[in-house]
Amino acid sequence: xxxxxxxxxxxxxxxxxxxxxxxxxxxxxxxxxxxxxxxxxxxxxxxxxxxxxxxxxxxxxxxxxxxxxxxxxxxxxxxxxxxxxxxxxxxxxxxxxxxxxxxxxxxxxxxxxxxxxxxxxxxxxxxxxxxxxxxxxxxxxxxxxxxxxxxxxxxxxxxxxxxxxxxxxxxxxxxxxxxxxxxxxxxxxxxxxxxxxxxxxxxxxxxxxxxxxxxxxxxxxxxxxxxxxxxxxxxxxxxxxxxxxxxxxxxxxxx
Numbered sequence: 001x002x003x004x005x006x007x008x009x010x011x012x013x014x015x016x017x018x019x020x021x022x023x024x025x026x027x028x029x030x031x032x033x034x035x036x037x038x039x040x041x042x043x044x045x046x047x048x049x050x051x052x053x054x055x056x057x058x059x060x061x062x063x064x065x066x067x068x069x070x071x072x073x074x075x076x077x078x079x080x081x082x083x084x085x086x087x088x089x090x091x092x093x094x095x096x097x098x099x100x101x102x103x104x105x106x107x108x109x110x111x112x113x114x115x116x117x118x119x120x121x122x123x124x125x126x127x128x129x130x131x132x133x134x135x136x137x138x139x140x141x142x143x144x145x146x147x148x149x150x151x152x153x154x155x156x157x158x159x160x161x162x163x164x165x166x167x168x169x170x171x172x173x174x175x176x177x178x179x180x181x182x183x184x185x186x187x188x189x190x191x192x193x194x195x196x197x198x199x200x201x202x203x204x205x206x207x208x209x210x211x212x213x214x215x216x217x218x219x220x221x222x223x224x225x226x227x228x229x230x231x232x233x234x235x236x237x238x239x240x241x242x243x244x245x246x247x248x249x250x251x252x253x254x255x
């Protein structure tokens with residue numbers, strides 16, 4: 001396992017993330033449902049897994065932009081990010097196996113239009129890489145890895161009710177436990193974090209990612225008739241980020 005870079009700030013960021021995850025479940029009925037149910041709704045499972053696959057596919061493009069940036073500015077960081085992207089590049093194929101097992105075709109999955117919240121996330125990442133550098137994309141990757149290790153295991157019990165057997169997603173979780181991707185991502189992120197202002201920017205990116213994740217689950221629920229559709233997904237993302245920041249700050253004892 002790699003030695004963690006800047007462990008003091010990592011502890012601060014993780015504490016903030018714990019507060020954000022608490023806010024996430026507090027404000028997102030669909031996420032609470034997935035985390036607690038033992039009889040998961042099949043339509044919700046299918047649509048969520050499709051979106052997970054689409055997000056992994058889109059992440060490949062964003063990761064390529066990070067590699068291009070580092071290839072020009074920091075070849076050592078580029079090498080480490082290439083290694084990470086190689087390890088996660090085809091994870092969409094793992095989730096696809098779960099859908100094929102219940103009769104969802106590959107053509108149906110990759111022919112699905114991503115949700116607006118997913119497009120908003122990608123737009124945010126592309127904007128930051130063009131105007132700021134890779135901090136936004138790296139922060140989002142850390143958010144995803146941290147959330148996976150902290151929360152995703154809660155969902156597998158309900159998934160078994162759909163598939164009737166251990167899912168490929170569970171194999172993915174076991175892989176995540178064996179390979180500490182969160183440390184790997186964090187250390188690359190620290191290649192662009194040198195000042196207190198940089199650290200504040202990372203925390204802001206994490207808050208935005210949480211807000212967009214909240215907006216995604218609310219939009220997901222509306223697609224399977226579990227709740228009314230959000231009237232303003234972009235506004236919901238902003239509100240979610242602000243609320244995540246407030247609750248995370250309280251949990252950390254800060255403002």
